[in-house]
Amino acid sequence: MEAVLRNLAGTAELLAVAGRSGVVEQWDKQTLSRAFHWARYCEHVFTRFHNNPGMRRIMEKQLQLTNQSLQAAFPAYTDVSFSDLSQCQHLLLVGLLNNPELPSSIMKILFDSPANTKQTEHEDVSGLCSHIIQCKSACKVLSPLTDVSAVGADAEVQGAMLMEELATLLSQSSEACRTEHFLDSVLRGCDGAAQHFCLVIAAALLTTTNPAAQTASQDFLLDWLREKHSELRHMCSTSPPALLIDLSKQHLKFRDAYCAVLKKWASEMEYSMSDGEWVQTSTNQTSVTFQKLAERFLALLKACPSLREDVVKELNVLKISDGDFDVRGLSVWGDLLSVINKCP
Template identity: 65%
Template structure:
């Protein structure tokens, strides 16, 4: 496990270099191929361990350490979560294409038409962009999509279908209990499919509001979510940061629920003297103090207006804890300290 953690950490560092360092100007095709090899390795690690709570927690802790060190090296660095490992090759590709130092030779390799394809997979990285372009072109021909998101095509299609069905049921005057039963039937937690279900819900909520009916459907879904704490917990912990941020920006009800959940997680923290850090004592979540801090920063970035009231509330909680400026005495005081660094 130690070797796996080291490999994942090194790959995350590689992603940061690919996106933000001028060292990319020295890359050749062999370096490029090795980079995608390690990205694919992380995708394999994710698929193997994403349902193992104990191992996932250890990996999330390692990622937090790596992300923290990378933030000091690369200004504006966006952290990589455990969930992001499932699309590590995509993250690498986007980072490279956005790096102005990427050599033209590497760019040509990425867009070159591939020669050898085995089982729908390329023997090397040649033509990755061309392959993506063909797939996106096919999607456009088969089913025009006005705003592709990070949730993936399958989840986006299912999310739109969910909104259409929900809108039809509400407009037909169905009893609310029947509509709720429908949501429970299609969005129930099923082992091994929880993350996909979260992506479907996110896709539904991020569907562009084209009518009052669609707005009503999203409001109903949000109200239903507020009474499903386990499902809301899964949404907050399993969705990629970019999607969480979009949901917080676009829906006040989600924003309020997200903020409430963060404060709930904070109240469940206890300071471990032996480990020298805040530990969540709840069996329902593996959210660490560092992850909690990142969630608050994400919320504040998505909705700056939330920050003032939330921090003022934290100050009041800190005062009720004795208002000491000593680490480990108040989770609210330590949160404020981290948030204002």
């Protein structure tokens, strides 16, 4: 444990040096490779211990002590928290690029074309920035095609990138928590752009470039999404209905999750005597009218006929639990059944 704490402190010091010290002028390929090695080490430490409260407290205390000493050595130093360890490579790269003392030789490694990189021990970091730039450029070039795609060209590119990263993580590590944390980090990074994040998720789930290789990645993404109830509901309320139907037809897990969201919305409705209509009582989600709810149920059952029998049976059970009255306004389940049965 003492070795782990020393390594954490050393990596925090490394991040400070990379971003704020002129020492980077002396860096070479080997130094750069070792730096990213230690950054990956810290990401592994986070994956290993982030769900262990006792170990986490010990590491947080060590980082606090290290931060205090670094604050004295570097003006305007930004503390490194335990959660920051999950994106240590990103912090290292940003620090290096913002350091005016970074030598051109290191810049060349980071911006070198991956296609021209020789097979060496430094291949893992060569062309790192070029890859990011290529992805950004692809989004910009494809943006005029947004109206052609259900999610937008930029979301399609980002969705494909997300699938590639998930496939890499799942192939490299048997620890699901590391992949889950990666998705959590992407979600936090999209703060303020939740709707776009939903489109990226949809694009990833609809990717069909290599079906055999991406099945595991899409299954993992679906399981993660189903655990994120708030994000799933937001996705179902803001995404185009046709897009949700496409997802439902392609993925049984999404179909069931979407159907569950629709039933949850129905359960949160109460009949307004003044409006003469069912209205949603929940204040935490985007309001969905009874008419739109019924339309979405009908569209889902039409697209997935095998689902109809089970849904009708369940709605009948819920209607009976409400008294089994065939009077409008007494049971939201009864009124939904009435709409569904009129459109066989």
